[in-house]
Amino acid sequence: MGTSVMNSRGRSRRKRQLLLFLPLLLLLPGCNTDDRGTGEVHAVELQPLPTTPQIDADSAYAYVKAQVDFGPRVPGTAEHRACADWMVAKLKGYGATVIEQTGTVTAFNGQKLPLRNIIASWNPMAKERILLLAHYDTRPFADKDKERVNEPILGANDGGSGVGILLEIGRHLSKKEHGPGIDLLFTDVEDFGEPSGAMGVGENSMDTWALGSQYFSKNPHVPGYTARFGILLDMCGASEARFYREAISMRYASTVVAKVWRTAAAIGYGDRFVQETKYFVGTDDHLAINERLRIPTADIIEFNEGTNAFHPSWHTHGDDMSVIDPATLKAVGQTVMEVVWKER
Ligand code: AHN
Ligand code: ZN
Numbered sequence: 001m002g003t004s005v006m007n008s009r010g011r012s013r014r015k016r017q018l019l020l021f022l023p024l025l026l027l028l029p030g031c032n033t034d035d036r037g038t039g040e041v042h043a044v045e046l047q048p049l050p051t052t053p054q055i056d057a058d059s060a061y062a063y064v065k066a067q068v069d070f071g072p073r074v075p076g077t078a079e080h081r082a083c084a085d086w087m088v089a090k091l092k093g094y095g096a097t098v099i100e101q102t103g104t105v106t107a108f109n110g111q112k113l114p115l116r117n118i119i120a121s122w123n124p125m126a127k128e129r130i131l132l133l134a135h136y137d138t139r140p141f142a143d144k145d146k147e148r149v150n151e152p153i154l155g156a157n158d159g160g161s162g163v164g165i166l167l168e169i170g171r172h173l174s175k176k177e178h179g180p181g182i183d184l185l186f187t188d189v190e191d192f193g194e195p196s197g198a199m200g201v202g203e204n205s206m207d208t209w210a211l212g213s214q215y216f217s218k219n220p221h222v223p224g225y226t227a228r229f230g231i232l233l234d235m236c237g238a239s240e241a242r243f244y245r246e247a248i249s250m251r252y253a254s255t256v257v258a259k260v261w262r263t264a265a266a267i268g269y270g271d272r273f274v275q276e277t278k279y280f281v282g283t284d285d286h287l288a289i290n291e292r293l294r295i296p297t298a299d300i301i302e303f304n305e306g307t308n309a310f311h312p313s314w315h316t317h318g319d320d321m322s323v324i325d326p327a328t329l330k331a332v333g334q335t336v337m338e339v340v341w342k343e344r
Contacts, residue, residue, distance in 0.1 A: 101116070129181045133285055136186045154320045166233065232297055
């Protein structure tokens, strides 16, 4: 009660002050008053933005399939290497400056793993930047399956989908001459995390995931690297997939979430991007980017109403091309493209 009285008093005082200074403000230069003294008020002149390119759903789908055709992309394997080589060649072909970041990380089980993060930059000299990221490695086992649990998964959705969308966006980026420079970060060793029955929040095992983005956050490819904001794509390819506001993203990057979800609705994908927050992601590539680099970064990740978490194919052998729908790749890809193109 007391605070509302204070607020209304404060408001009316501010209103009075504003009214007092208003004539003064209008006399100041650069306040949209006509300098010929006609009293006409001009609108700020902003150049119209170039039309946002259309994402090609079939092209994005083909990029997902091309990855899956390499087989599982488990760190340290020939299939993983071949897929990364293919991605680098594609990105260079689209005019990107590509930096590869290599190192060695230790998995939850003590295994040493080679790490290869791939960073593709357009307009690398621009100070203002936007970071888009997705992991490209796939899980070395199918711990959520009932069969062949020790065999690696194909990861069409979990691994393939985010990369497929980013490659399709990258295909258009050499046309972008306005606004911030773009960095696509393809993270490695995201999915070698410790298997656990539950996705308990605050478990120690949480830091065994997303080793590539943790590495990047400690040693960015450019010293002092920062970006205006970031968007992470994870499991963005399943048919009928819907995307709820993800809680970690809401904690660190609620303005980015608002921007992405609002943009989705504006271009007709409001049914896919639901304005409701769900706490179902234990950790992901955006956590270290938010916490260490302090780049506000939102995760676009499917929340499945059937499982109350991820898609039913998650970390099973069911995560193959049959899960992927070009319409979902289009909804997510076009939304991200629109966000990127509308930045000045
Ligand atoms: C957990 O929440 C444990 N994992 C989400 C990160 C992830 C795994 N994304 C794809 N695979
Ligand atoms: Zn996974």
